[in-house]
Amino acid sequence: MSHLPAILETVLSGTVAASAAALTYAVRVPSCAWLAPSVHRGPGSRRSIALTFDDGPSESTPALLEILDRNRAPATFFQIGANVRRLPQVAREVASAGHEIGNHTDTHPMLALKSPSSIYGELAAAQDAVEHATSLRPRYFRAPYGVRWFGLRQAQRRLSLHGVMWSTIALDWKRQTPDVVSRLIGGAVPGAILCLHDGRVLNHRPDIGATLQAVRELLPKLMELGFHFEKVTDILCPTKN
């Protein structure tokens, strides 16, 4: 009996550690959908790749649109509501170039520890901002920092949004171009969803030079490897030709 408290303590601390590990997995791991339904890659039935760009629109987005246009590469942009209100014309340019627009919250908060109503408010405000600027309502949502939290599942359901994570993240906000390109080439598999950034959170006039140069170099390389590019909506469809 005298050992019971010590044993209990060991068991309990093991349980707490296991629970913390499980929570970290649920919150951060792109392939995990415990806290809200999400996908992190397409079925891979075609040699296609989804290019996705987060944190825009920014003043540098039009330069990216030019590169995508030159390579006839459709992409998906997970835009921040506040940036859309700041640059509605750029959001419209993205839409009218035929790219898909997704929801990346209104102000890019870390959703962990936020209340369900605050999470819903972030998603709903971004839906409204994108719709107001482009007349389109996003169907897909990407969580800032890839962090999901309790209440996100219900918010996504109320707004008919489906979560989209990534199969490879470029780290283009902090790595040099050659590193970004080699990471993304390494992640180039049928159905891959690659995550880059055409903005830098809420920064005005962000320097996205590393991203632009990486995309310039990446697209021809991927095409040489036999890949083509699809929007998120298309890459998730197993039967599209």
Ligand SMILES: [Zn+2]
């Ligand atoms: Zn982001």
